[in-house]
Amino acid sequence: MFAECSSNHPVSIHSEVMRVFWIAGEPSGDIQAAALVGALKDAVPEVEQAGWGGTHMSEAGMKQLFDLPGKPLMGFVEVVLKATTIYRQVQEVKKDITAFQPEVLILVDYAGFNLRIAKWAKSQGIRVVYYIPPKIWAWKESRLKPLTQYSDAILSILPFEEHWYAARGHEAHYVGNPLLLKYAEEDLYEEGSKKVLLLPGSRMQEIKRLMPEFIALAEALPEYRFHVVRAASVRESWPYGQLPGNLVIEDCSLVEAAERSEYALTCSGTASLEIALLGIPQSVVYKANSISLAIARKLVKVDYFSLPNLIMDEPMVPEFLQEQVHLEQLKSLVMTGGEQQLHDMARLRKRMGARNLAQDAVPRILAVLKD
Numbered sequence: 001m002f003a004e005c006s007s008n009h010p011v012s013i014h015s016e017v018m019r020v021f022w023i024a025g026e027p028s029g030d031i032q033a034a035a036l037v038g039a040l041k042d043a044v045p046e047v048e049q050a051g052w053g054g055t056h057m058s059e060a061g062m063k064q065l066f067d068l069p070g071k072p073l074m075g076f077v078e079v080v081l082k083a084t085t086i087y088r089q090v091q092e093v094k095k096d097i098t099a100f101q102p103e104v105l106i107l108v109d110y111a112g113f114n115l116r117i118a119k120w121a122k123s124q125g126i127r128v129v130y131y132i133p134p135k136i137w138a139w140k141e142s143r144l145k146p147l148t149q150y151s152d153a154i155l156s157i158l159p160f161e162e163h164w165y166a167a168r169g170h171e172a173h174y175v176g177n178p179l180l181l182k183y184a185e186e187d188l189y190e191e192g193s194k195k196v197l198l199l200p201g202s203r204m205q206e207i208k209r210l211m212p213e214f215i216a217l218a219e220a221l222p223e224y225r226f227h228v229v230r231a232a233s234v235r236e237s238w239p240y241g242q243l244p245g246n247l248v249i250e251d252c253s254l255v256e257a258a259e260r261s262e263y264a265l266t267c268s269g270t271a272s273l274e275i276a277l278l279g280i281p282q283s284v285v286y287k288a289n290s291i292s293l294a295i296a297r298k299l300v301k302v303d304y305f306s307l308p309n310l311i312m313d314e315p316m317v318p319e320f321l322q323e324q325v326h327l328e329q330l331k332s333l334v335m336t337g338g339e340q341q342l343h344d345m346a347r348l349r350k351r352m353g354a355r356n357l358a359q360d361a362v363p364r365i366l367a368v369l370k371d
Contacts, residue, residue: 018044018369021102022051023093023117025068025110027202027233028270030054032132032157033108035178037062039357040365050100052093053108055232065096068110090116097121103369107151108132111143118150127368131155131361133172137164138302144168152368155361158311159352173364176355179270179277183255187279189342190260194224196334197258197280198247201267202231209287210267210325211240217265217330218247224334229257229271254278263337265330266306272317273307276345281338283318285325308348316344 020040024033034056037049041061050063058064068089090113097105097117104127107114111134118128130151136143147154148165154172156162165172200210211228218226226247230238235251243249250257254274258264264282266272275282284306303309308316317338320329 018047019100019102019104020047020049020051020365021097021100021105022049022053022057022062022108023068023105023110023114024051024053024057024108025113027054027231029108029110029132030056031270032178033057033106034060035182036106036131036357036361039362043358043362044366050096050102051106052096066092086113089113093117094120097126098124102126104129104365106131106365109134111136111140111147115143115146115150119146122150127152129153129155129365129368132157133161137161144170152371153364155364158307160311160313173360174353174355175357175361175364177273177352178357179274180349180352181356183274183277186255186277188255188258188261189279189281190262191337191339193260193262195261196224196226197261197264197266197275198226198228199264199266199271199275200228201269201271202233204234204237206267206286207234208239210285213285213287213325213327213330214265215240215243215247216327217334218244220327220331221334222246227257227261229254263334265333268305268319270307273311276308276317276341276348279342279345281317281341283320283333283338285320285330287322287325308344311351312344312348316348317341 022033022037024030030053033053037057037060040047040049049061050065052066052068053062053064054067105117105121106129107118109132118130121128128151130147133147133154133156134143136147148170154165155175156172157175157177159174162172162174198214200207200214214226214228224246227250228247229250255278258278258280261280264275264280266275266282266284268284268286272282272284286305304315304319305321306317306319309319318333
């Protein structure tokens with residue numbers, strides 16, 4: 001059982017203007033945070049929201065000061081190489097926060113950056129809500145102390161995290177996952193359609209490692225139609241022009257691109273959960289920088305790397321890493337399909353529960369202000 005919030009209704013705030021500053025550093029965080037930006041605006045129409053986030057947050061009602069998710073980083077080596085840029089960005093966002101003078105700072109994942117800001121914000125007397133905490137149950141549990149020390153509230157979108165924190169003497173609140181509500185009515189699977197969805201990721205380093213495999217797959221299976229979902233963050237710098245005739249680039253929404261799909265090959269991350277909630281069988285594939293992967297293998301403490309498997313704590317969807325991602329393996333996955341996953345998808349929805357941001361997240365943010 002999860003701890004219940006003290007109220008199912010938004011808390012009224014009687015102040016001149018409520019100001020909220022956001023920091024989301026990745027495309028997935030931008031999507032997840034946008035739902036909470038909208039829920040907060042609905043609950044407190046006079047709220048002023050600004051910050052470093054992406055287009056989804058901007059469309060939901062946040063004034064975008066910098067598009068941090070448009071320049072995502074991932075991997076030990078990649079982050080080290082960009083250390084100077086990250087340092088400069090930390091100094092710049094501090095200036096923006098100081099100028100905006102928020103009552104509350106809401107941080108979204110992106111731990112290496114956001115934990116620095118959380119420590120500084122607390123020293124400035126700014127209240128901090130951490131929405132989507134870093135996955136310290138997988139690696140870097142040492143971050144637990146600064147995370148809990150500098151956060152006034154931790155709001156989780158993964159059901160098992162509430163128990164993980166409680167077992168270590170700390171409080172985190174599962175507030176539902178916005179993707180569950182977003183895709184509540186969607187079931188886009190069509191058996192025998194021979195349409196395969198390809199999601200190579202939102203970071204260019206991921207895409208450059210997976211797209212050659214996907215292109216070779218399309219060439220090897222001309223009887224199938226392959227649809228690549230291209231993230232907004234890489235559209236301007238997309239390096240692939242000449243493609244097989246049965247491979248189509250999609251710049252539309254995931255729901256539009258995924259309609260009538262029979263199978264999906266998905267880069268690890270939020271996309272794997274989205275595909276599962278859309279009712280499409282999948283395999284999760286990932287190729288990383290070899291040095292980053294070697295470091296990760298020594299540090300990571302979980303049995304799975306895809307969100308559906310982590311939530312269910314079982315191998316619901318097949319996972320393939322590094323040298324396992326090759327043409328013959330991908331051909332076999334596509335041709336075999338994954339109809340057996342359909343039952344598991346219903347179990348996944350049930351496991352994620354019925355909580356929602358309006359009733360569970362917004363009251364906790366407003367309670368931080370009252371306290």
